[in-house]
Amino acid sequence: MYPIPVQTLIDELGRLPGVGPKSAQRIAFHLLKLPVDDANRLARAIAEVKETVRACERCYNVTDAAYPGCVDDPTSLCSSDRRDTSLLCVVEEPRDIVAIERTGEFKGRYHVLQGAISPIDGVGPDQLRVKELLLRIGEDDVEEVIICTNPNIEGEATAMFLARLLKDIGITVSRIASGLPVGGDLEYADELTLGRALEGRRALEA
Amino acid sequence: MYPIPVQTLIDELGRLPGVGPKSAQRIAFHLLKLPVDDANRLARAIAEVKETVRACERCYNVTDAAYPGCVDDPTSLCSSDRRDTSLLCVVEEPRDIVAIERTGEFKGRYHVLQGAISPIDGVGPDQLRVKELLLRIGEDDVEEVIICTNPNIEGEATAMFLARLLKDIGITVSRIASGLPVGGDLEYADELTLGRALEGRRALEA
Numbered sequence: 001m002y003p004i005p006v007q008t009l010i011d012e013l014g015r016l017p018g019v020g021p022k023s024a025q026r027i028a029f030h031l032l033k034l035p036v037d038d039a040n041r042l043a044r045a046i047a048e049v050k051e052t053v054r055a056c057e058r059c060y061n062v063t064d065a066a067y068p069g070c071v072d073d074p075t076s077l078c079s080s081d082r083r084d085t086s087l088l089c090v091v092e093e094p095r096d097i098v099a100i101e102r103t104g105e106f107k108g109r110y111h112v113l114q115g116a117i118s119p120i121d122g123v124g125p126d127q128l129r130v131k132e133l134l135l136r137i138g139e140d141d142v143e144e145v146i147i148c149t150n151p152n153i154e155g156e157a158t159a160m161f162l163a164r165l166l167k168d169i170g171i172t173v174s175r176i177a178s179g180l181p182v183g184g185d186l187e188y189a190d191e192l193t194l195g196r197a198l199e200g201r202r203a204l205e206a
Numbered sequence: 207m208y209p210i211p212v213q214t215l216i217d218e219l220g221r222l223p224g225v226g227p228k229s230a231q232r233i234a235f236h237l238l239k240l241p242v243d244d245a246n247r248l249a250r251a252i253a254e255v256k257e258t259v260r261a262c263e264r265c266y267n268v269t270d271a272a273y274p275g276c277v278d279d280p281t282s283l284c285s286s287d288r289r290d291t292s293l294l295c296v297v298e299e300p301r302d303i304v305a306i307e308r309t310g311e312f313k314g315r316y317h318v319l320q321g322a323i324s325p326i327d328g329v330g331p332d333q334l335r336v337k338e339l340l341l342r343i344g345e346d347d348v349e350e351v352i353i354c355t356n357p358n359i360e361g362e363a364t365a366m367f368l369a370r371l372l373k374d375i376g377i378t379v380s381r382i383a384s385g386l387p388v389g390g391d392l393e394y395a396d397e398l399t400l401g402r403a404l405e406g407r408r409a410l411e412a
Contacts, residue, residue: 001303001307002268002300002304003258003259003268003270006259006268008251008254008255009251009254012248012251013248015244015248016233016237016248017232017233017236018229018232018233019225025301026223026224026301027222027224029301030222030223031252031255031256032256036256039253039255039256040252040253041218042218042219042221042222042252043248043249043250043252043253045211045214045218046215046237046246046248046249046252047245047246047249048214048215049212049214049215049237049238049245050238050242050245051211052209053209053211053212053238062209062212062238063209064209094235095231095232095235098207098208101207
């Protein structure tokens with residue numbers, strides 16, 4: 001129905017996460033209408049990101065391909081000497097780091113698992129950067145590991161797995177709290193979240 | 207926060223229609239995880255579509271850049287001698303043609319306006335392919351123009367404008383029907399649609 005290059009573009013866009021056939025079509029025609037330079041800027045950005053960005057070989061955050069470990073990259077979080085090396089925050093994906101950094105509450109370093117345990121998707125501990133996490137804890141003087149995987153089934157399973165794995169090596173292992181979101185409403189909270197909020201209650205000091 | 211190429215990609219993706227900052231981030235990390243060939247296929251598809259696809263100089267549907275008019279393109283709708291040249295369907299965008307072709311109910315030719323009248327967006331008749339439509343009606347032996355712009359404010363304004371423009375040149379001008387969608391439910395129809403459905407009622411022949 002469409003010329004082949006248009007259909008090819010729609011098919012390729014349709015493979016992106018969260019882009020259905022209708023959105024793919026809409027985006028394709030948007031790109032067709034754009035000035036050629038604007039459209040090619042996107043094409044170049046894709047090619048460039050694949051060329052110049054790698055996962056750091058130590059923390060597995062995204063980093064400049066010029067540095068095999070991002071500790072050597074002057075712009076990375078790991079290279080900053082203001083970060084507390086005794087605290088290690090374990091997350092699923094690089095974007096989780098951005099979310100945590102935005103709070104300004106954490107001054108340690110990060111380790112990216114590159115996913116969460118999910119047997120349905122064929123992802124077990126071997127597919128994640130767990131071995132690398134153990135190596136790192138052994139080499140650095142890590143005192144506390146904060147497990148910040150998502151509070152969903154896969155994230156909780158990963159957290160439980162890591163907690164068991166780390167319990168005998170003499171470091172503190174903690175998990176971010178689940179509970180009501182700030183500004184939320186008890187009436188509208190689902191029972192699981194409310195249950196967790198009750199379970200995780202803290203003593204009020206007045 | 208992210209390496210510059212990643213941030214650039216997120217920014218470029220965020221400019222696409224229907225892609226917010228969160229989706230842009232999600233798509234960018236998806237592309238980062240993809241094998242390099244798969245990601246570059248998308249980059250190439252964008253570059254290729256800008257190189258090889260143009261609007262036909264006659265009907266303004268998308269067509270191969272090798273042919274200035276898609277009548278000469280053996281794969282186009284206009285080149286088929288099975289199409290009725292006396293019927294001309296006027297649509298806003300090339301994707302509307304695909305929707306109409308899918309019904310299998312229309313055997314005429316198409317004219318793409320490349321938009322609809324929308325003063326808020328600075329789009330008037332001069333920004334649309336209206337002059338080209340008049341030329342085409344003059345040159346071809348068009349007997350009926352079916353206005354298939356969208357049944358929203360902009361599409362209706364465009365339809366009214368075209369109806370007035372064409373009323374004195376002695377051809378039939380028609381508009382696709384508005385009404386309840388097939389399989390729909392009277393109870394849930396909005397009052398505008400229901401009003402239109404009543405207004406457009408047809409005699410039942412038993």
